[in-house]
Amino acid sequence: MAQLVGYIPAVGFEAELERELARAGVRLRGWHGDRLLLADPPAVDPAWAEDVWVDARELPVPSIKQAARTLKALQRNWALLTPPAQVRRANLIAQQLPHVSMKPLAFPDRPPSASLGGWTLLDADRMLASPTTRSPFPHGQARFVEDRETPPNRAYLKLWEALSLLDDRPGPGDLCLDLGAAPGGWTWVLASLGARVVAVDKAELAPQVAAMPGVESRRDSAFALDPKVDGPVDWVCSDVV
Ligand SMILES: C[S@@+](CC[C@H](N)C(=O)[O-])C[C@H]1O[C@@H](n2cnc3c(N)ncnc32)[C@H](O)[C@@H]1O
Structure with missing residues:
Protein backbone atom coordinates (compact mmCIF):
# COMPACT_ATOMS: atom_id res chain seq x y z
CA MET A 1 0.00 0.00 0.00
CA ALA A 2 1.52 3.36 -1.08
CA GLN A 3 2.12 5.62 1.88
CA LEU A 4 1.96 9.38 1.80
CA VAL A 5 2.50 12.17 4.29
CA GLY A 6 -0.05 14.99 4.65
CA TYR A 7 0.83 18.44 5.97
CA ILE A 8 -1.83 20.86 7.23
CA PRO A 9 -0.52 24.43 7.11
CA ALA A 10 -1.24 27.23 9.49
CA VAL A 11 -3.93 29.20 7.63
CA GLY A 12 -2.32 31.88 5.45
CA PHE A 13 1.11 30.24 5.55
CA GLU A 14 0.68 27.71 2.73
CA ALA A 15 3.54 29.15 0.65
CA GLU A 16 5.87 29.19 3.67
CA LEU A 17 5.09 25.51 4.32
CA GLU A 18 5.79 24.59 0.70
CA ARG A 19 9.12 26.45 0.80
CA GLU A 20 10.10 24.87 4.12
CA LEU A 21 9.36 21.36 2.84
CA ALA A 22 11.19 21.98 -0.43
CA ARG A 23 14.23 23.21 1.53
CA ALA A 24 14.11 20.01 3.63
CA GLY A 25 14.30 17.97 0.39
CA VAL A 26 10.71 16.65 0.70
CA ARG A 27 9.15 15.56 -2.61
CA LEU A 28 5.75 17.26 -2.85
CA ARG A 29 2.81 15.53 -4.54
CA GLY A 30 0.44 18.52 -4.54
CA TRP A 31 -2.52 19.95 -2.66
CA HIS A 32 -5.76 18.17 -1.88
CA GLY A 33 -8.08 21.16 -1.56
CA ASP A 34 -6.40 24.06 0.17
CA ARG A 35 -5.79 22.41 3.57
CA LEU A 36 -3.76 19.28 2.88
CA LEU A 37 -0.38 19.22 1.16
CA LEU A 38 0.60 15.69 0.15
CA ALA A 39 4.19 14.54 -0.01
CA ASP A 40 6.36 11.45 -0.07
CA PRO A 41 7.58 9.89 3.20
CA PRO A 42 9.40 10.18 5.48
CA ALA A 43 7.46 12.70 7.56
CA VAL A 44 9.35 15.75 8.74
CA ASP A 45 8.28 18.23 11.40
CA PRO A 46 7.86 21.63 9.72
CA ALA A 47 7.32 24.79 11.76
CA TRP A 48 4.62 25.95 9.32
CA ALA A 49 2.49 22.80 9.66
CA GLU A 50 -0.16 22.72 12.37
CA ASP A 51 -0.54 18.99 11.91
CA VAL A 52 1.19 16.17 10.06
CA TRP A 53 -0.52 13.02 8.80
CA VAL A 54 2.40 10.71 9.35
CA ASP A 55 1.23 7.47 7.75
CA ALA A 56 -1.51 8.36 5.27
CA ARG A 57 -2.66 5.68 2.90
CA GLU A 58 -5.19 5.58 0.08
CA LEU A 59 -8.12 3.23 0.74
CA PRO A 60 -11.13 2.22 -1.36
CA VAL A 61 -14.62 3.50 -0.54
CA PRO A 62 -16.95 0.87 -2.02
CA SER A 63 -19.82 2.13 0.17
CA ILE A 64 -20.40 4.45 3.12
CA LYS A 65 -20.78 1.51 5.51
CA GLN A 66 -17.65 -0.24 4.25
CA ALA A 67 -15.55 2.93 4.46
CA ALA A 68 -16.59 3.41 8.10
CA ARG A 69 -15.79 -0.25 8.80
CA THR A 70 -12.33 0.14 7.25
CA LEU A 71 -11.55 3.17 9.39
CA LYS A 72 -12.86 1.54 12.59
CA ALA A 73 -10.72 -1.51 11.90
CA LEU A 74 -7.64 0.74 11.86
CA GLN A 75 -8.44 2.50 15.15
CA ARG A 76 -11.22 4.20 17.14
CA ASN A 77 -10.70 7.95 16.89
CA TRP A 78 -10.91 9.83 13.60
CA ALA A 79 -11.25 13.49 12.64
CA LEU A 80 -12.65 14.25 9.20
CA LEU A 81 -10.86 16.91 7.19
CA THR A 82 -13.67 18.30 5.02
CA PRO A 83 -12.83 17.37 1.42
CA PRO A 84 -13.04 19.89 -1.42
CA ALA A 85 -15.85 17.78 -2.99
CA GLN A 86 -18.08 14.89 -1.85
CA VAL A 87 -18.73 16.67 1.44
CA ARG A 88 -22.10 14.98 2.02
CA ARG A 89 -20.65 11.52 1.41
CA ALA A 90 -17.76 12.26 3.77
CA ASN A 91 -20.17 13.44 6.49
CA LEU A 92 -22.29 10.28 6.09
CA ILE A 93 -19.20 8.14 6.66
CA ALA A 94 -18.16 10.30 9.64
CA GLN A 95 -21.61 9.78 11.22
CA GLN A 96 -20.92 6.03 11.34
CA LEU A 97 -17.68 6.48 13.25
CA PRO A 98 -17.40 6.50 17.06
CA HIS A 99 -18.00 9.93 18.61
CA VAL A 100 -14.84 11.93 19.30
CA SER A 101 -15.16 14.84 21.69
CA MET A 102 -14.16 18.12 20.00
CA LYS A 103 -14.82 20.11 23.18
CA PRO A 104 -12.45 23.02 23.87
CA LEU A 105 -9.76 22.17 26.39
CA ALA A 106 -9.96 23.68 29.89
CA PHE A 107 -6.26 24.53 30.47
CA PRO A 108 -4.32 23.27 32.49
CA ASP A 109 -6.11 20.02 31.60
CA ARG A 110 -3.98 17.98 29.23
CA PRO A 111 -5.02 17.24 25.64
CA PRO A 112 -6.47 13.75 25.04
CA SER A 113 -3.71 11.15 24.90
CA ALA A 114 -5.64 8.66 22.73
CA SER A 115 -4.37 8.41 19.18
CA LEU A 116 -6.36 10.62 16.77
CA GLY A 117 -6.33 9.83 13.06
CA GLY A 118 -7.08 12.17 10.18
CA TRP A 119 -9.03 11.22 7.08
CA THR A 120 -10.66 12.77 4.04
CA LEU A 121 -12.24 11.71 0.77
CA LEU A 122 -10.07 11.96 -2.36
CA ASP A 123 -13.10 11.35 -4.57
CA ALA A 124 -16.33 9.34 -4.29
CA ASP A 125 -14.51 5.99 -4.35
CA ARG A 126 -11.25 6.68 -2.52
CA MET A 127 -10.25 8.07 0.84
CA LEU A 128 -6.98 9.03 2.44
CA ALA A 129 -6.55 7.96 6.06
CA SER A 130 -3.70 8.49 8.48
CA PRO A 131 -4.05 6.65 11.81
CA THR A 132 -1.14 8.68 13.21
CA THR A 133 -1.14 12.47 13.36
CA ARG A 134 1.38 14.68 15.13
CA SER A 135 -1.04 17.00 16.94
CA PRO A 136 -3.35 15.84 19.74
CA PHE A 137 -5.84 18.47 18.45
CA PRO A 138 -8.10 17.75 15.44
CA HIS A 139 -6.14 18.97 12.38
CA GLY A 140 -3.83 20.84 14.75
CA GLN A 141 -6.53 23.32 15.74
CA ALA A 142 -6.08 23.93 19.48
CA ARG A 143 -9.29 25.24 21.05
CA PHE A 144 -9.51 26.31 24.67
CA VAL A 145 -12.19 27.42 27.10
CA GLU A 146 -11.16 31.07 27.07
CA ASP A 147 -10.83 33.38 30.05
CA ARG A 148 -12.17 36.74 28.85
CA GLU A 149 -12.00 38.38 32.29
CA THR A 150 -8.61 37.97 33.98
CA PRO A 151 -5.70 38.07 31.50
CA PRO A 152 -4.73 41.46 30.03
CA ASN A 153 -4.86 40.24 26.39
CA ARG A 154 -5.33 37.05 24.33
CA ALA A 155 -1.60 36.23 24.07
C1 LIG B 1 3.82 40.33 21.39
S1 LIG B 1 4.24 41.39 22.70
C2 LIG B 1 4.36 40.30 24.04
C3 LIG B 1 3.03 39.88 24.60
C4 LIG B 1 3.21 39.12 25.90
N1 LIG B 1 3.88 37.83 25.72
C5 LIG B 1 1.91 38.86 26.60
O1 LIG B 1 1.58 37.69 26.83
O2 LIG B 1 1.22 39.82 26.97
C6 LIG B 1 5.92 41.73 22.41
C7 LIG B 1 6.59 42.53 23.52
O3 LIG B 1 7.99 42.50 23.26
C8 LIG B 1 8.52 43.68 23.85
N2 LIG B 1 9.88 43.87 23.37
C9 LIG B 1 10.33 44.17 22.12
N3 LIG B 1 11.68 44.26 22.13
C10 LIG B 1 12.09 43.99 23.39
C11 LIG B 1 13.37 43.89 24.03
N4 LIG B 1 14.50 44.09 23.36
N5 LIG B 1 13.41 43.59 25.33
C12 LIG B 1 12.28 43.37 26.04
N6 LIG B 1 11.04 43.44 25.49
C13 LIG B 1 10.94 43.75 24.18
C14 LIG B 1 7.52 44.74 23.43
O4 LIG B 1 7.64 45.88 24.29
C15 LIG B 1 6.19 44.00 23.59
O5 LIG B 1 5.62 44.27 24.85
Whole structure:
Protein backbone atom coordinates (compact mmCIF):
# COMPACT_ATOMS: atom_id res chain seq x y z
CA MET A 1 0.00 0.00 0.00
CA ALA A 2 1.52 3.36 -1.08
CA GLN A 3 2.12 5.62 1.88
CA LEU A 4 1.96 9.38 1.80
CA VAL A 5 2.50 12.17 4.29
CA GLY A 6 -0.05 14.99 4.65
CA TYR A 7 0.83 18.44 5.97
CA ILE A 8 -1.83 20.86 7.23
CA PRO A 9 -0.52 24.43 7.11
CA ALA A 10 -1.24 27.23 9.49
CA VAL A 11 -3.93 29.20 7.63
CA GLY A 12 -2.32 31.88 5.45
CA PHE A 13 1.11 30.24 5.55
CA GLU A 14 0.68 27.71 2.73
CA ALA A 15 3.54 29.15 0.65
CA GLU A 16 5.87 29.19 3.67
CA LEU A 17 5.09 25.51 4.32
CA GLU A 18 5.79 24.59 0.70
CA ARG A 19 9.12 26.45 0.80
CA GLU A 20 10.10 24.87 4.12
CA LEU A 21 9.36 21.36 2.84
CA ALA A 22 11.19 21.98 -0.43
CA ARG A 23 14.23 23.21 1.53
CA ALA A 24 14.11 20.01 3.63
CA GLY A 25 14.30 17.97 0.39
CA VAL A 26 10.71 16.65 0.70
CA ARG A 27 9.15 15.56 -2.61
CA LEU A 28 5.75 17.26 -2.85
CA ARG A 29 2.81 15.53 -4.54
CA GLY A 30 0.44 18.52 -4.54
CA TRP A 31 -2.52 19.95 -2.66
CA HIS A 32 -5.76 18.17 -1.88
CA GLY A 33 -8.08 21.16 -1.56
CA ASP A 34 -6.40 24.06 0.17
CA ARG A 35 -5.79 22.41 3.57
CA LEU A 36 -3.76 19.28 2.88
CA LEU A 37 -0.38 19.22 1.16
CA LEU A 38 0.60 15.69 0.15
CA ALA A 39 4.19 14.54 -0.01
CA ASP A 40 6.36 11.45 -0.07
CA PRO A 41 7.58 9.89 3.20
CA PRO A 42 9.40 10.18 5.48
CA ALA A 43 7.46 12.70 7.56
CA VAL A 44 9.35 15.75 8.74
CA ASP A 45 8.28 18.23 11.40
CA PRO A 46 7.86 21.63 9.72
CA ALA A 47 7.32 24.79 11.76
CA TRP A 48 4.62 25.95 9.32
CA ALA A 49 2.49 22.80 9.66
CA GLU A 50 -0.16 22.72 12.37
CA ASP A 51 -0.54 18.99 11.91
CA VAL A 52 1.19 16.17 10.06
CA TRP A 53 -0.52 13.02 8.80
CA VAL A 54 2.40 10.71 9.35
CA ASP A 55 1.23 7.47 7.75
CA ALA A 56 -1.51 8.36 5.27
CA ARG A 57 -2.66 5.68 2.90
CA GLU A 58 -5.19 5.58 0.08
CA LEU A 59 -8.12 3.23 0.74
CA PRO A 60 -11.13 2.22 -1.36
CA VAL A 61 -14.62 3.50 -0.54
CA PRO A 62 -16.95 0.87 -2.02
CA SER A 63 -19.82 2.13 0.17
CA ILE A 64 -20.40 4.45 3.12
CA LYS A 65 -20.78 1.51 5.51
CA GLN A 66 -17.65 -0.24 4.25
CA ALA A 67 -15.55 2.93 4.46
CA ALA A 68 -16.59 3.41 8.10
CA ARG A 69 -15.79 -0.25 8.80
CA THR A 70 -12.33 0.14 7.25
CA LEU A 71 -11.55 3.17 9.39
CA LYS A 72 -12.86 1.54 12.59
CA ALA A 73 -10.72 -1.51 11.90
CA LEU A 74 -7.64 0.74 11.86
CA GLN A 75 -8.44 2.50 15.15
CA ARG A 76 -11.22 4.20 17.14
CA ASN A 77 -10.70 7.95 16.89
CA TRP A 78 -10.91 9.83 13.60
CA ALA A 79 -11.25 13.49 12.64
CA LEU A 80 -12.65 14.25 9.20
CA LEU A 81 -10.86 16.91 7.19
CA THR A 82 -13.67 18.30 5.02
CA PRO A 83 -12.83 17.37 1.42
CA PRO A 84 -13.04 19.89 -1.42
CA ALA A 85 -15.85 17.78 -2.99
CA GLN A 86 -18.08 14.89 -1.85
CA VAL A 87 -18.73 16.67 1.44
CA ARG A 88 -22.10 14.98 2.02
CA ARG A 89 -20.65 11.52 1.41
CA ALA A 90 -17.76 12.26 3.77
CA ASN A 91 -20.17 13.44 6.49
CA LEU A 92 -22.29 10.28 6.09
CA ILE A 93 -19.20 8.14 6.66
CA ALA A 94 -18.16 10.30 9.64
CA GLN A 95 -21.61 9.78 11.22
CA GLN A 96 -20.92 6.03 11.34
CA LEU A 97 -17.68 6.48 13.25
CA PRO A 98 -17.40 6.50 17.06
CA HIS A 99 -18.00 9.93 18.61
CA VAL A 100 -14.84 11.93 19.30
CA SER A 101 -15.16 14.84 21.69
CA MET A 102 -14.16 18.12 20.00
CA LYS A 103 -14.82 20.11 23.18
CA PRO A 104 -12.45 23.02 23.87
CA LEU A 105 -9.76 22.17 26.39
CA ALA A 106 -9.96 23.68 29.89
CA PHE A 107 -6.26 24.53 30.47
CA PRO A 108 -4.32 23.27 32.49
CA ASP A 109 -6.11 20.02 31.60
CA ARG A 110 -3.98 17.98 29.23
CA PRO A 111 -5.02 17.24 25.64
CA PRO A 112 -6.47 13.75 25.04
CA SER A 113 -3.71 11.15 24.90
CA ALA A 114 -5.64 8.66 22.73
CA SER A 115 -4.37 8.41 19.18
CA LEU A 116 -6.36 10.62 16.77
CA GLY A 117 -6.33 9.83 13.06
CA GLY A 118 -7.08 12.17 10.18
CA TRP A 119 -9.03 11.22 7.08
CA THR A 120 -10.66 12.77 4.04
CA LEU A 121 -12.24 11.71 0.77
CA LEU A 122 -10.07 11.96 -2.36
CA ASP A 123 -13.10 11.35 -4.57
CA ALA A 124 -16.33 9.34 -4.29
CA ASP A 125 -14.51 5.99 -4.35
CA ARG A 126 -11.25 6.68 -2.52
CA MET A 127 -10.25 8.07 0.84
CA LEU A 128 -6.98 9.03 2.44
CA ALA A 129 -6.55 7.96 6.06
CA SER A 130 -3.70 8.49 8.48
CA PRO A 131 -4.05 6.65 11.81
CA THR A 132 -1.14 8.68 13.21
CA THR A 133 -1.14 12.47 13.36
CA ARG A 134 1.38 14.68 15.13
CA SER A 135 -1.04 17.00 16.94
CA PRO A 136 -3.35 15.84 19.74
CA PHE A 137 -5.84 18.47 18.45
CA PRO A 138 -8.10 17.75 15.44
CA HIS A 139 -6.14 18.97 12.38
CA GLY A 140 -3.83 20.84 14.75
CA GLN A 141 -6.53 23.32 15.74
CA ALA A 142 -6.08 23.93 19.48
CA ARG A 143 -9.29 25.24 21.05
CA PHE A 144 -9.51 26.31 24.67
CA VAL A 145 -12.19 27.42 27.10
CA GLU A 146 -11.16 31.07 27.07
CA ASP A 147 -10.83 33.38 30.05
CA ARG A 148 -12.17 36.74 28.85
CA GLU A 149 -12.00 38.38 32.29
CA THR A 150 -8.61 37.97 33.98
CA PRO A 151 -5.70 38.07 31.50
CA PRO A 152 -4.73 41.46 30.03
CA ASN A 153 -4.86 40.24 26.39
CA ARG A 154 -5.33 37.05 24.33
CA ALA A 155 -1.60 36.23 24.07
CA TYR A 156 -2.10 33.72 26.89
CA LEU A 157 -3.67 31.36 24.30
CA LYS A 158 -0.31 31.07 22.47
CA LEU A 159 1.41 29.89 25.64
CA TRP A 160 -1.46 27.56 26.59
CA GLU A 161 -1.11 25.95 23.15
CA ALA A 162 2.71 25.73 23.33
CA LEU A 163 2.62 24.14 26.81
CA SER A 164 -0.15 21.74 25.76
CA LEU A 165 1.86 20.59 22.73
CA LEU A 166 4.98 20.31 24.86
CA ASP A 167 2.96 18.29 27.39
CA ASP A 168 4.89 19.95 30.16
CA ARG A 169 4.48 23.10 32.21
CA PRO A 170 6.15 25.03 34.98
CA GLY A 171 4.79 24.75 38.47
CA PRO A 172 5.44 25.74 42.07
CA GLY A 173 9.17 25.94 42.75
CA ASP A 174 10.06 26.75 39.10
CA LEU A 175 11.60 30.05 38.12
CA CYS A 176 10.55 31.41 34.71
CA LEU A 177 12.03 34.20 32.66
CA ASP A 178 9.35 35.84 30.51
CA LEU A 179 11.01 37.98 27.83
CA GLY A 180 8.89 40.60 26.06
CA ALA A 181 6.33 40.10 28.81
CA ALA A 182 4.09 43.19 28.56
CA PRO A 183 1.22 43.56 29.01
CA GLY A 184 1.46 40.18 30.76
CA GLY A 185 -0.64 37.41 29.20
CA TRP A 186 2.19 34.87 29.43
CA THR A 187 3.26 36.04 32.89
CA TRP A 188 -0.35 35.58 33.97
CA VAL A 189 -0.25 31.96 32.67
CA LEU A 190 3.05 31.16 34.39
CA ALA A 191 2.09 32.78 37.71
CA SER A 192 -1.35 31.11 37.60
CA LEU A 193 0.48 27.75 37.40
CA GLY A 194 2.22 28.66 40.67
CA ALA A 195 5.64 29.43 39.18
CA ARG A 196 7.80 32.44 40.04
CA VAL A 197 8.23 34.79 37.09
CA VAL A 198 10.78 37.45 36.21
CA ALA A 199 8.89 39.46 33.58
CA VAL A 200 11.20 41.53 31.39
CA ASP A 201 9.96 44.22 29.01
CA LYS A 202 10.75 47.78 28.09
CA ALA A 203 7.00 48.42 28.38
CA GLU A 204 4.94 48.24 31.55
CA LEU A 205 3.21 45.11 32.81
CA ALA A 206 -0.56 45.40 33.47
CA PRO A 207 -0.87 46.30 37.19
CA GLN A 208 -3.09 43.30 38.03
CA VAL A 209 -0.44 40.94 36.57
CA ALA A 210 2.48 42.75 38.22
CA ALA A 211 0.66 42.31 41.55
CA MET A 212 0.30 38.52 41.22
CA PRO A 213 2.21 36.45 43.83
CA GLY A 214 5.64 35.40 42.57
CA VAL A 215 5.85 38.04 39.80
CA GLU A 216 8.88 40.33 39.60
CA SER A 217 8.60 42.99 36.90
CA ARG A 218 11.77 44.40 35.27
CA ARG A 219 11.63 47.36 32.87
CA ASP A 220 14.62 46.42 30.75
CA SER A 221 15.68 45.09 27.36
CA ALA A 222 15.78 41.31 27.14
CA PHE A 223 19.14 41.69 25.41
CA ALA A 224 20.60 43.48 28.44
CA LEU A 225 20.27 40.36 30.61
CA ASP A 226 23.45 38.56 31.56
CA PRO A 227 23.01 34.91 32.61
CA LYS A 228 26.25 35.13 34.59
CA VAL A 229 24.78 37.94 36.70
CA ASP A 230 21.09 36.95 36.68
CA GLY A 231 21.66 33.28 37.43
CA PRO A 232 19.95 30.09 36.28
CA VAL A 233 16.24 29.73 35.56
CA ASP A 234 14.04 26.69 34.90
CA TRP A 235 12.07 28.07 31.95
CA VAL A 236 12.73 30.77 29.35
CA CYS A 237 9.68 32.02 27.48
CA SER A 238 10.32 34.65 24.80
CA ASP A 239 7.70 36.62 22.90
CA VAL A 240 10.02 39.49 21.95
CA VAL A 241 8.97 40.92 18.59
C1 LIG B 1 3.82 40.33 21.39
S1 LIG B 1 4.24 41.39 22.70
C2 LIG B 1 4.36 40.30 24.04
C3 LIG B 1 3.03 39.88 24.60
C4 LIG B 1 3.21 39.12 25.90
N1 LIG B 1 3.88 37.83 25.72
C5 LIG B 1 1.91 38.86 26.60
O1 LIG B 1 1.58 37.69 26.83
O2 LIG B 1 1.22 39.82 26.97
C6 LIG B 1 5.92 41.73 22.41
C7 LIG B 1 6.59 42.53 23.52
O3 LIG B 1 7.99 42.50 23.26
C8 LIG B 1 8.52 43.68 23.85
N2 LIG B 1 9.88 43.87 23.37
C9 LIG B 1 10.33 44.17 22.12
N3 LIG B 1 11.68 44.26 22.13
C10 LIG B 1 12.09 43.99 23.39
C11 LIG B 1 13.37 43.89 24.03
N4 LIG B 1 14.50 44.09 23.36
N5 LIG B 1 13.41 43.59 25.33
C12 LIG B 1 12.28 43.37 26.04
N6 LIG B 1 11.04 43.44 25.49
C13 LIG B 1 10.94 43.75 24.18
C14 LIG B 1 7.52 44.74 23.43
O4 LIG B 1 7.64 45.88 24.29
C15 LIG B 1 6.19 44.00 23.59
O5 LIG B 1 5.62 44.27 24.85
